[in-house]
Amino acid sequence: xxxxxxxxxxxxxxYTRSDPKGKFPRVEGVQTLEHNRLAVFWRxxxxxxxxxxxxxxxxxxxxxxxxxxxPMPGRWSWFAMIGVAGLRHQVLRxxxxxxxxxxxxTGLPPELRTPLWQLLLDRIEEFExxxxxxxxxxxxxxxxxxxxxxxxxxxxxxxxxxDPARDxxxxxxxxxxxxxxxxxxxxxxxxEALAKSAKDPLLALASCAQGIGHTIRSGTEIALAQRFELxxxxxxxxxxxxxxxxxxxxxxxxxxxxxxxxxxxxxxxMRTELALAQEYNDKLFPAEGTDLTVALxxxxxxxxxxxxxxxxxxxxxxxxxxxxxxxKLDSLxxxxxxxxLVVGDGFAAIGDYAEAARRxxxxxxxxxxxxxxxxxxxxQCYEFIGDRASAxxxxxxxxxxxxxxxxxxxxLSACGAS
Numbered sequence: 423x424x425x426x427x428x429x430x431x432x433x434x435x436x437y438t439r440s441d442p443k444g445k446f447p448r449v450e451g452v453q454t455l456e457h458n459r460l461a462v463f464w465r466x467x468x469x470x471x472x473x474x475x476x477x478x479x480x481x482x483x484x485x486x487x488x489x490x491x492x493p494m495p496g497r498w499s500w501f502a503m504i505g506v507a508g509l510r511h512q513v514l515r516x517x518x519x520x521x522x523x524x525x526x527x528t529g530l531p532p533e534l535r536t537p538l539w540q541l542l543l544d545r546i547e548e549f550e551x552x553x554x555x556x557x558x559x560x561x562x563x564x565x566x567x568x569x570x571x572x573x574x575x576x577x578x579x580x581x582x583x584x585d586p587a588r589d590x591x592x593x594x595x596x597x598x599x600x601x602x603x604x605x606x607x608x609x610x611x612x613x614e615a616l617a618k619s620a621k622d623p624l625l626a627l628a629s630c631a632q633g634i635g636h637t638i639r640s641g642t643e644i645a646l647a648q649r650f651e652l653x654x655x656x657x658x659x660x661x662x663x664x665x666x667x668x669x670x671x672x673x674x675x676x677x678x679x680x681x682x683x684x685x686x687x688x689x690x691x692m693r694t695e696l697a698l699a700q701e702y703n704d705k706l707f708p709a710e711g712t713d714l715t716v717a718l719x720x721x722x723x724x725x726x727x728x729x730x731x732x733x734x735x736x737x738x739x740x741x742x743x744x745x746x747x748x749x750k751l752d753s754l755x756x757x758x759x760x761x762x763l764v765v766g767d768g769f770a771a772i773g774d775y776a777e778a779a780r781r782x783x784x785x786x787x788x789x790x791x792x793x794x795x796x797x798x799x800x801x802q803c804y805e806f807i808g809d810r811a812s813a814x815x816x817x818x819x820x821x822x823x824x825x826x827x828x829x830x831x832x833x834l835s836a837c838g839a840s
Contacts, residue, residue, distance in 0.1 A: 427822070428506060433770055437820070437829040439799050445825040446511075446791070449518035460517035460789050462650060463757055467510050467567055468522055469530075470538040477758035479503040479566070485715065486563050487538045490545050491554040498590060498672065500716045501562070507570035507601050509790060516789035516823060516831035526572050527564065555590040575786045582615050589620050593629060597655060606640035607833050617653045623662055624671045630654035631671070631678040638685050647682050654679070666705070666712040673720055675700035677727055684731075693731050699724055722754040726764045733771030741772040752797045759788040763796055770803060779812070786819055794823035798830060810837070 431700050433771065455461050465473040466480035470487065473480075483503050489497055524530050528543060535543070545552065557577070562668065566575035574597075580592040592723040593616055604726045613636070616629035633650035636645075662668045680695035694818040703724055706717040725747055732743040748765045755761045766781035782803065785796030801816035814837055817830040 427668060430773065431770065431802065432774060433648045434829070435767075435799065436500055436795060437824075437827045439824070439826040440828055441826040443826075446515045447694060447822060447825050448515040448520065454797070455522075458517050458519065461519060462511065464513045464517070464787055466515075467505075468519065469534065469536045470477060470542070470567070471536055475757045477761070478719060479505070482715070482719075482806050483538075483563065483566050486559055486566070488772070489543060490556065490559055490563065491541055492564050493552070493559075495553045495555050495587075496557045499559060499562050499594075500667070502674065502716075502719060504562070504568045504597060504601050505568040505570065506792075507568055507603075509568040511732055512790040516793075527569055540600075546576065546646060548708065554587040558594040561598055561748055563716040565601065573673070573747055574602065580612075582620065584619065584621065586621055589616060589622070590625055592616070593625060597632065600636050606636050607783055610636060610640075610642065610646065614650070617650060622635060623660060624667055627654055627662075627675050628671050630657070631675040634678040634682050638681050638719040644682070644685055647685070651679055651682060658819055666709040666717075669702040669709070670720060673699045673706075673724065676702065677724055680727060689731070689734055689805065694729055696724070699727075718754065719720065722751065722761070725751045725754060726761065729764055729768045733768050744768045744772050752807075757788075759785050759790065759792045761798070762788070763792060763799075766796065770799070775803040775807050779807070779816075780807075783816065786816070786823070789823060791809055794820045794827060797823065798827065801830070801833070 442762045442777070461468055462473060463475050463477075464480070465471045466476050466483045470483055472484045479501075482499075482503075486499060486501075489499075494567050511523060514520065522530065522534060527539070528546065530539060542563055545556065546564075549557060549560060559579055561573045564756045566572070576621060577595045577598075580588070580595045581594040582589040592612060596612040600609045610633060613633040615631040616635060617626050618624040620629065630650045630653050633649045634654075637647040637650065650682045657728060658672070658675075662672070675697035676695045680699065683689070683692035683695055685792070701715070706712050706720065707714075727750065729744060729747045732747060735743075748768045751761050751765055762781055762785035766778045766785060769775075769778035779800045782796040782800035788796075793795055797816045797820035801813045801820065804810075804816055805815035816836065817833045820827055820830040821834070
């Protein structure tokens with residue numbers, strides 16, 4: 423049984439950069455796409471081809487493509503996870519696939535376009551003629567490919583006006599805008615307007631959850647997040663339908679409130695909200711008509727939050743809970759770089775630094791800036807447990823992914839390994 427040691431590692435989660443935008447080295451001389459190690463894990467973001475070892479979020483590209491091929495008004499996506507802006511560029515540099523790298527999806531050479539990529543380009547070309555539902559799917563698909571900036575330029579500003587379809591479209595565009603740095607001030611008023619006036623109570627409640635999350639993450643005054651919570655509680659006091667969409671949105675709302683409780687430094691209440699989120703999540707699985715992929719995605723995101731909450735507790739009981747939740751997240755999304763980082767954080771929090779280092783290194787193996795952060799955290803764990811050689815290797819691997827990382831360079835210089 424692992425308990426926290428008295429000399430607990432003070433883990434620095436992020437390194438600083440000499441260039442705020444980062445410098446992502448490009449690998450040269452890599453074999454073709456089909457024989458590329460990184461591309462196997464990231465294939466959906468490269469050319470929209472599915473892969474059984476892709477992260478859960480990218481495996482949503484296939485079903486959304488099917489909906490775009492057969493548009494149907496009112497068939498909205500209920501997926502929650504949205505791509506990180508610019509992620510595709512990082513993947514392609516680290517994989518050595520420069521031919522696929524393009525600032526906009528229209529820039530991919532014709533000979534490299536798969537049928538699904540061409541389908542997306544066709545929908546982009548006819549975007550202004552599409553109904554709001556199909557436009558939303560195009561915007562979401564672009565975001566999954568990490569083209570968030572292009573997506574928001576394509577849509578332009580979308581202000582809710584009381585029309586249910588347009589309001590839902592405004593919500594989806596706002597979610598993508600929120601993935602871009604510094605956009606919180608633009609999207610929070612949209613979520614607040616929807617929370618107050620959307621005719622669909624589920625859209626209003628979902629907007630409350632989005633408002634809470636983006637308020638906390640952007641460092642905006644916590645009072646705004648509390649106003650979103652109050653609006654959401656008023657909706658919960660009303661009559662919501664007893665079906666899976668409502669249970670899904672309620673689960674998401676309670677998970678957002680848990681984040682607020684953490685920001686308020688009310689950790690016990692955070693766990694209470696996560697328990698409510700779990701209660702509504704559990705209702706999804708036996709429910710008739712539930713989209714199983716959406717339900718599993720919600721379970722996966724909720725499990726991450728539960729790991730973070732359990733890791734803040736102390737003692738043997740919390741240690742066992744963290745291990746159980748980490749195993750659950752492993753089974754839900756084993757090839758997701760962010761999930762691997764969260765699992766590493768969980769093991770580090772309970773003092774199992776050898777296992778934390780291993781998990782961080784697994785994240786590092788997937789490349790990108792998140793992978794660089796994984797190697798950086800792994801190096802600190804290795805150093806703490808006295809494995810200097812592995813620490814040096816991990817810091818070097820970090821620099822191989824992000825040449826602008828300051829602390830890894832300083833570490834290697836101090837070790838005489840520059």
